[in-house]
Amino acid sequence: MDSSKIERAVFAGGCFWCMQHPFDELNGVVSTVVGYTGGHKENPTYKDICSGETGHTEAIEIQFDPAQITYSQLLDAFWMNIDPTTPNRQFADVGSQYRTVIFYHDEEQKQIAESSKEEMARSGIHGKPIVTEIAPASLFYKAEEYHQKYYEKCPARYERYKSGSGRERYMKKIWGK
Template structure:
């Protein structure tokens, strides 16, 4: 049997995707709650006269994902210390709040708030409200799944509002920069950590044809196979697909006056390169990857290097 969770975290455009991507999530709906006006419109809520907050209501399967896990996701999307709104959106309608649907949810929410305060992650008090759930009014259709319908504007809004930078500062994976600078070459560090691009045709793997695995230079995570490598003529190693889709993430990149899709490694969050829709494979994709982000494991060394489970990829070659 499914359950509901309701969270307010500023603009609801930015609060859908972080929950929508988890197993056990049945539906995430953008809407309005916590006020006195029945069936409010977006314009009415923005006018700060309804008492409502922009919020998301999540239908989830507690057998697959717990309410505690949803709380953990929630805290990592917001600035819980701001009583005036969220990032550049100010006003009561942009407040943060947890609207609990049961006594158990209230207790879990209160405990998680105390734990966050005690963690010292923030140097100001946690001001997020924890209040009983009331009637939830779904927002207009154009607000639903906004991150899918308007991917570029969504990306620019998250970045421009300061939300992404705040989340990265407070919740980003901790990296030992000194250790990485010692372990990586200057070029490897700049590519993986600062999204630099190495020169075409003057990098290690652009014309490399040996059989084996290409793994993340930072984490060692397997990323690409020589079986999927092809000569695209671009001057960088190109692949039709990763070994596993879950090993990489994609982000819209609007730097240098272009709109591109950046590819990052899932485990280390390192910049790898970009993916384009002009490849020869069945999916029509070309993963254009910096050699400096990769380490090559020859087929003969897979077992010795701890990648023996991938030997079957080259069984018939």
């Protein structure tokens, strides 16, 4: 794999624990890191983020090989793992740090994201307006190590959280899986 061809995508979809696993399973995804972005505080910690006053959101940074998976395909995976109709919350998690955002790195990603959002809105599958933001990428701060690959480090806790938060129930209702 030619590392000069690796591209980045950054998505905020609520609790980053639940966003990392689906992307790690995709062919063409080289690596994922969970962290914080979109705010004004430098080098935020999880405790800072939880205050809801940093402007940051929990997010995932994805390194991907565009020869194996497209940005559009990553967006499809993003939409299938969130509720894009709730501002400043995802399932049980409430606050601006849990808002959904597509952070673009260039004009092409912006256009693809806007088209993807329009397509999702036209589908009507969620039955409500799509409120997911599209914003320019800014500094991405890697979260503390204990958050990385949480689904591997604490599988039982991860599964309880994913189920208890309402995320799984919503995905089953909307997507049938």
